[in-house]
Amino acid sequence: MMLRRLRIEHFRGIKSAEWTINRRLIGLVGAGDSTKTTLLDAIGLVLNPNYSPQFTDADFFGLDLTKNVVIEAAISDLPDNLVKESQLGKDRSGIMPDGTLVHDPVDGAEECLVVRLTVTPELEPTWEVVRPESDDARPITAGQRRQLGFFRLGDLPDFHLRWARGSALSNLIDGGNGAASVILGAHREARAAVFNTQPNALHAAAATAQRAAGNFGAAKFGKLRPGLEPSSATSAHALVLHDGEVPLSSLGLGTRRLTSLSIQDQATEDGSIIAIDEVEHGLEPHRLAQALHHLKKRTSADGLQVIMTTHSPITVKSLSAGDFVVVHADGAGATTCYPVPDDLDTVQGTFRSAPEALLGRRVLVGEGATEVGFLRGLLRHWDSERIAADQAPSAAIGTVVVNGGGGTQSTQRAQIFRNLGYPTCMLIDNDDRSIDHSVKDAEAVGVEVCRWTSGSALEDEVVRALPAEGLQAVVDLAVEIRGAQSILATVGAKLGHSPLTGIVVDRWQAQTGIDAQKIRTAIAGAAKTKHNEWFKREDRGEELATVVIAHWAGLEETHLMKVIGQLRAFAYPTAPDPMESEPGEPAADD
Incomplete structure (x- = not known):
């Protein structure tokens, strides 16, 4: 059996959802409260082999008892016994490759049964087989539903360790x-x-x-x-199962759950539909990876379908990108499922380099390590302000920072996340004209792009904008990182001057006779010297952000603060401009 289509109306946190399925191994990923588990529960109820599962008012979206719960599943690869004319053979429908349902299994369509569960406000469930373009409906019994082979793995682990x-x-x-x-x-x-x-x-x-x-x-x-x-x-x-003299029910959660899962797996028949909620629960990375490998092998060889939820980066790294479906809930009841396209060259690398982004709600892509650290430094500062003002920090909002990997790879990664339904913003330099075309491509799909002044990188923008004391703080930070002699030599080289003396920026103009603006340009150039960069690490980018935060008062009209304002507005969708409060002061209410 294979679940090919799922439609949900008015069930728990889902007001409406339609999901077309073409895969046998599916990992549902997305932020918390994106209704991933609700999708599994809906599948379990519409295919439920029991006679009378319990329903409550809480199963109705918004506890609105004026509308029915409706869950509809299209199942293909049906067992021969179930499609006999004496059973449900006359009630078969067809499903096209794109998931469209048709009344009959005509040429080009795969035969399927469309099972509908309706729960009335009186909490009375009805299971029926329905057909598109028709009002006809025929009851489907619990015994017939049992032949559809749905199994929920991992539930009640201790129960499945007993001969109950x-x-x-x-x-x-x-x-x-x-x-x-x-x-x-x-x-x-x-x-x-x-x-x-x-x-x-x-x-x-x-x-x-x-x-x-x-x-x-x-x-x-x-x-x-x-x-x-x-x-x-x-x-x-x-x-109960024992290991020697020790009952398995007394062992650790991971061992009990994995052993229970393996027993349930053996108890399923070929062609079953298996659901697993939070597959990683209680498992160390190496045992999780082995369990995933086995489940994937089973779906390839035995005709099983496995649908699982996960919040684990290990799962994201262990499976192929094409095994995942990203689930988004819009907050108003609409749930959308985005199958990850496995035909894009950079999807796999993007997922394995930034698995945590799939588990968030909003993605901030930094071009490289410096930008990632700079963004994290800003978020930490803003988070502290918001926590002090009793407002949600970035983690609660679901904003995740991702390393773009540099150049066009950054724009490609940003496009991937945007195409999977994540609001995406990208911070990149503006000193490389070769990526302009890919930047436009990213903007065309809805990526919000933040760039510095034309011809400038992050270091250029910071050094140009900061007041004298801020510039001195940048140089002092560089000295801590690279040492005084290295800084004096590289800045002197950029000025075409013999090594400078003394780490006091204000005195360099007198030493060299070069105007202040050219000295700033030399400092920025020295900071970017290839193989000797000052801030080309995430922790150093974060330290640079700390310097900027401490000295950004009075820079409201600079391009530096314009970009920082854009970044804050994205990270906290209703947040005010960052310059509405001084560093260290609570931000205004959102």
């Missing part, structure tokens, strides 16, 4: 009844063993109870004695 009625471990026994006979025989032997024990404190207590009961006239007992309760023999819950 309905557990996956019991399903591994032919007929599923072997555990009951084993536990019954073991219990009878245990009862006999307790009866045959030598007199002990339990027997003395039983004799005391018999005498006391006689005094009260309770009954005339023959002989009270300790024994095991016979009714407990009907419960196979007592029969």
Whole structure:
């Protein structure tokens, strides 16, 4: 079986969603509260093999009880028994390669069943097989739904480590009844063993109870004695997997969950649809990677379909980019699923270099390490202001900083995230004309581009804009990084002057006879000297941001602060301009 299409109306956090599916292994990624788990729950309910799952008012979007919950799933690769004319063969529909449903499985369409679950405000569920372009509907029984092969892996891990009625471990026994006979025989032997024990404190207590009961006239007992309760023999819950003498139920969560998952996997039949919520829960990276490898192999070889949710960068790195679907919720009830295109050259590298971005809501792409550090420094400052003002920091908003990798690769990565539905902003230099065309391509798909003055990199813009004391702070920072002699030599070389003396910028003009503006240009050039850059690391870019923040008062009209204002407005969508408050003062209310 294979889920090919899912439509949801008015269910929990989803007012509406339509998802067309063409893959057998699917990792649902996206920010928290993007309704990933709700999608799995919806699939589980519409394909539910039970007769009466429980519904509550909370299952209705916005607790609005004036509308029905509707969940509709199109399933292909149907089992032969289910499509017999005596079963549901006359109710088959067709699904085109693009996910469009048609009334009949005509040429070019794959046959499918469209199963619809409707839940009324009276909390009454109805399962039906429906057909597009028709009002006809036919009930589908729990037994018929069971043939669709849906299985939720990883739920109730301890339950599936026991030979209990309905557990996956019991399903591994032919007929599923072997555990009951084993536990019954073991219990009878245990009862006999307790009866045959030598007199002990339990027997003395039983004799005391018999005498006391006689005094009260309770009954005339023959002989009270300790024994095991016979009714407990009907419960196979007592029969649990052991590792030697140790019950598996006492082991760690990761081991219990992974063992339970493996048992459930073995209990599924070929052609099943398997759902796993938070596949990484309780697992170390190496065990998670092995579990993912096995599941992917199963989908390729055994015709299974696996749909999982994840918040783990390890999962993103372990699977192929084309295995993922990005889920976005717009906050008003609309959920959108974006399959990741696997035909783009840079998708795989983008995901593995920045897996955390897939788990956020807004993506800030820094051209390189300096820009990434600079952005992080700004966000940390703004976050502290907002926390002091009882406002949401960037982490709560879901703004994630990504290293673009430099040049056109940065614009390509920005386009990928934007095409997957993420609001995306890119901070890049403006001193390389060869990337102008790719910058326009990024803007054309909706990427917000922040660039410095034409011909300038970040270092140029900072050195040009800062007041004298800020410029001195930049040079002092460079001295801490590279050492005084290196700074004096590289700046002197840019000025065409012998090595300068003294790390005091104001004195360099007197030493060289060169005007202040050219000295600033030389400082910026020295900061970018190839193989000897001052700030070409994320931590150094962050330190540079700290210097700028400490000295940006009075720079409101500069291009530097215009760009910084754009960055803040993107990171905090309703935030005021950064210059509305001085550094260290709380920002105005959003």
